[in-house]
Amino acid sequence: MTQAAEPTRTVIMTVDDDPGVSRAVARDLRRRYGASYRIVRAESGESALDALRELKLRGDPVAVVLADYRMPRMNGIEFLEQALDVYPDARRVLLTAYADTNAAIDAINVVDLDHYLLKPWDPPEEKLYPVLDDLLQAWRCSDHRSVPTTKVVGHRWSARSSWTREFLARNQVPYRWYSCDEPEGRRLLAAAGQDGQRLPLVVTPDGTPLLAPEAPELAAHVGLATTPTADFYDLVVVGGGPAGLGAAVYGASEGLRTVLVERSATGGQAGQSSRIENYLGFPDGVSGDQLTGRARRQAAKFGAEILTAREVTGLDVSGAARIVRFSDGSAVAAHSVILATGVSYRQLPAAGARDLTGRGVFYGSALTEAPSCQGQDIYIVGGANSAGQAAMYLARGAKSVTLLVRGPSLAASMSSYLIQQVEEAPNIAVRTRTVVEAVHGLDHLERLTLRDTASGLSEVVDTQWMFVFIGAAPLTDWLDGTVLRDEHGFILAGPDLTPDGRPPAGWELDRPPYHLETNVPGVFVAGDARAESAKRVASAVGEGAMAVMLVHRYLEQS
Structure with missing residues (x-):
């Protein structure tokens, strides 16, 4: 007998870098709302954003976010501005000291702030609960229906799987990724009656299985409009x-x-x-x-x-x-x-590049692949701003990032502020007058042949990741x-x-x-x-x- 899934509870999130204040806010929230809402507590803007993104992928609704204004690294206004992109319908509340009320008033225009609360909020029955009661009522009356999560089952080195993930991510469609080699991925394949020979499998929010769908079919099944309403x-x-x-x-x-x-x-x-x-x-x-x-x-x-x-x-x-x-x-x-x-983006003319596109060779940033690049040696082909921005982003988790530039320097095509950032990054190297001569690998990228155009000498390097930005x-x-x-x-x-x-x-x-x-x-x-x-x-x-x-x-x- 299959057990029913636990019903999803709407989330109220509180963010404060002071552990004592954070616990106090969460305690007061649970006392009043714990029976009907899930209270999520975070002690930094960064960890709260990570939690919000995870909730979004699961399709969990978030009704209210309370954030302290004075947090290091990312203050409450900066956090709420980014939270707006993840949960635009959530009500936003800023916790401030009296000295920060001007900042709170300014935030009304910056992040469409719904309310600000002065510390301390005691007694909560007078200063906290009436505000949240009104905000929760307003949220319940609005169209805040969450979109159940789409599931994608694929292979790490499947070009079609990579394309599907990128399509969904760029269209801001929440999805969960499962490798066909992990237990949950195998369970989904079995439930859809598939043996994994053809991937990816996409399971839409209503439970419809799609096998390696083309863009129009995929878009129509995940809630994207594809047909005009008028002639x-x-x-x-x-x-x-x-x-x-x-x-x-x-x-x-x-x-x-x-x-x-x-x-x-x-x-x-x-x-x-x-x-x-x-x-x-x-x-x-x-x-x-x-x-x-x-x-x-x-x-x-x-x-x-x-x-x-x-x-x-x-x-x-x-x-x-x-x-x-x-x-x-x-x-x-x-x-x-x-x-x-x-x-x-123009296609790389190197031998073997076409066959390995989507399997280690990517055009553009392909940000969905970034988590898989952690601790890896990455090569980026190109010397313009898009290449520099990708290098800075990927360098956060990569072992090394090497920019391959055909010209004598970056100055001809990259903004000076970005050149300075690249030069200061300890794990980014720039190889000028260098082109990719050949791309090697069986089911995925394994090696590159690089040629120095000044000396004519070639070199083979090991890598599983290459991102290409060579003009448009x-x-x-x-x-x-x-x-x-x-x-x-x-x-x-x-x-x-x-x-x-x-x-x-x-x-x-x-x-x-x-x-x-x-x-x-x-x-x-x-x-x-x-x-x-x-x-x-x-x-x-x-x-x-x-x-x-x-x-x-x-x-x-x-």
Whole structure:
């Protein structure tokens, strides 16, 4: 007879670095709420975040988080700001001394603080419980339904398993990973009637087993929208990187019926960055996942539809309509289109690299693989900011990280602040004028052949991990014959279309193209896919907003 699972209890979390205060808060909470809620206590912001992430993966709901303001390393406001990304619906309370009330008031705008409590809170019947009663009632009345956890069973060196984990993580879908070699993984495979010959197995929140699903099937079963709710919109945004998300936020917030179409996961290359430290307003840095996750929620808040796992294959013009066609034969039409397709990492030309992609060779940060790299020797190919950010992140747990740079130094492509960090990291080495000549391994990466381009000498090194950042190519082939591009595939727009002052061939309007407008009226471009763009997150977001302003101007004159 199978025993029923213990019902999940909603969590109230308290965080304070003073053990005595921490125990006192937890004691008062248990006295009043212990019968109905699970009280979780932590003594640092870092350990509390770890606990929140674990609760999130299990699908446990969190109703209220109480954090002390004066904690070392990470104060209460900084902790609550990061907790907001994990549990955006949890009510947030800051515990402060009288001298810190101004900071608490400021936090209302920074982290959308629900309440602040002055220490001491005695008697709790007057100062603590009434506040929490109101917050818990408000939380219960809101839409805080937790999403049961998706389960993934796979093999460590399965490229398809790696892709599935990355897809779910980048789309912020909670999941639990089980190796096919561990007991629970074998139990899940047996329950699904599988022998493990084909992986991964994905068990969706409702218990549906999917065997090596493609992106559209996986997205549909884990709660991601894949089908537009209408046939016609004011604006279709193609691509969900910073430029596309910026366009979606500004388009929807300004009254345009907006749909964003993304083939994989929102965030683009920026979403894979472990740390962005030069983005305005984040002096301590922010991960790409945090930044783009907030932008996605912001776009949805204003009413933008976000479609995932939809590959765009064509763009047609039919009168005033701009028609975006999908790979499955369906289409969606709009008055205007913003192309924010971004770029993809170029493939490493070394022999053997293609066969071992996803099995030790990864393009981009592949942050889901980082825990497996602990204590390992890691090689990173590339010398731009994305490579440097990945090196700094992976160096936290790696035995060593080696940056392989084709050029004579990092100065040509990496920001100076990042170069300084790399040079100061004790376990990061930089090898300039070095390329990967060959990649070796049977079922996974085992060795690399490196060649010094100055001396011509080659060397074989042992490693199981290589991350590649060697420039980017625009994802614009599907626009061939419709939208003008340069010789590298980047989209031409505005002044770049009319270098001699004359409109592009086929242009029928009595005005020149707007700044971000392509040779097709009403079709605009923003971000890295545009020729001569700055290739920075801030400029991409700005271009997304600017493109929406030009869309309004176009619609007013149409």
